[in-house]
Amino acid sequence: MEVAWCVSYMVGPHLVRIAVDDYLVPGAFTGLALLCAAYAANTVLRAVWVGFEIRMLVSAGHRVLGDLRGATFEHLQTLSMSYFDRTQQGRIIARVDRDIDALERPLIWGPISMVSTVLLLTFSIGSMLYFDRRLTLVVVACLPTLLLSSEVFRRIGLQAYRDVRSALSRVTAQYAESINGMRVIQASVQETRSLNEGNDKIEVMRKAAEWTIRIWSAYIPMISLHYGVSGAGLLFFGGKLVLAGEVTLGELIAFLMMLEFVFEPIEEMGQLYNELLGAAAAAERVFSVLDTKPEIMDDAQACAVTSVEGRIGFENVRFRYRKDLPWVLHDISFQLEPGTTTAIVGHTGAGKSSLAGLLCRFYEAQEGVVTVDGRDIREIELDSLRRHIAMIPQDGYLFSGSVMENLRFGRPDASDAKIIEAAESLGVGAILKALPDGYQTEVGERGSRLSHGQRQAVCYVRALLADPRVFIFDEATSSLDAVTEQTLQTAFARLGKGRTTIVIAHRLSTIRDADRILVVDDGRIVESGRHEELLAAQGSYALLYSDYAHSEVLA
The missing domain is CATH 3.40.50.300 (P-loop containing nucleotide triphosphate hydrolases)
Structure with a gap:
């Protein structure tokens, strides 16, 4: 189909050559109207074809973009929590939204433009060779320097666009962070600081974008310069050949028309090239998400479980979030019986939430084993494991x-x-x-x-x-009115009835009612027992209880 489109382009100069040489120069007007009608018909047919092609390309392009968005969002669902811990929310949003948007025009127009450009150049140079090889050499003499210059601009431009996409993701991350934390920003009267941080990132992005504009503003005039030099050379040498009678006037005019067919697609490709550089940088960022492998996946031998009793075990578990970070949990071992309520207490940063994250397999222990009903949770399919565990975060998301x-x-x-x-x-x-x-x-x-x-x-x-059979509750530290507090305490008791309940506890009322209390300090379980037993032992729990009894909230 593109071949037919290019042929229709070549028909125009040939018709003009015939009109000039066979009708206008000799002064024979008979048949000129028919030739003009053929020229107009060729133009109309090409316009109709272009409209049809645009419709097909845009439709197909948006389907591909939609599939890419869907695939990226689907892949995000599979990534481990560690990925979201180390990657800012705004940067993730930038990659699945703005970076994919940057692919729209190059994806829709890029392939067809490149094919059309190559074909149009081939047909144009072929037609020129058919008319006169000497004039063809004048036209193509500038192409090597044009191609070499384009490669230089490509190398410089790609890095510039990478910098722009990176700066844009930092701006988006700043927006997301500021919007999410607006209550804290305003309460702390830190609007100016937040604004300055945002403006600093915007300025970095502006400078990166300005560099791409400089590259672009040099590249397009360079194409025009080559076009002008080729046109001037063609007029000079072609004019001499016309005066010498070696080339007809119609052939020279056809050459000048085809010269436009050589440089116009190159200039169009230059514009697309500019967008392709941006798209290449954006695509790198999108595919960096798609190429990220989940750190936690089902083992080949993992199987689904239809039901669990709720017996939880930790055996000599050691854990840290990254290899370059210190250990968070050290040699953790305990067993929880089905249907019991266990309160985990300790100072902030002691490792309480990390225990819950390991049980849900949001993270993987580097050493030791976590079990459900005596089975290593790595032998249970992730979906199956998490269907039997419900986790309520502290903020009630x-x-x-x-x-x-x-x-x-x-x-x-x-x-x-x-x-x-x-x-x-x-x-x-x-x-x-x-x-x-x-x-x-x-x-x-x-x-x-x-x-x-x-x-x-x-x-x-x-x-x-x-x-679920296992219920994990990260208890809130904020105060509630007495009626709501009592209602939720009753609801909590009913919810945990018959289920293995693990509470990252902060309220003394919850801790006192637990079947068992685990005291965590610096990543180790330093005490375990019931409320009365631990108070009598006069150890770490007794100190915690004494420190926070006045506020009724344990850190």
């Missing part, structure tokens, strides 16, 4: 949407009636019904329109609907 949509996250196939029944069974139905639109209340981003207690109520019901 909610997704944008209604309360009902967030509750259904625990069990997508649950009916409204089933969800309401679950809320009532936990005793939090009144909290949710009291919202402005009840279960249809929009929660806002991250649940910002709900109070902390309301978010916790949603998380409890969501966990109940998932019906």
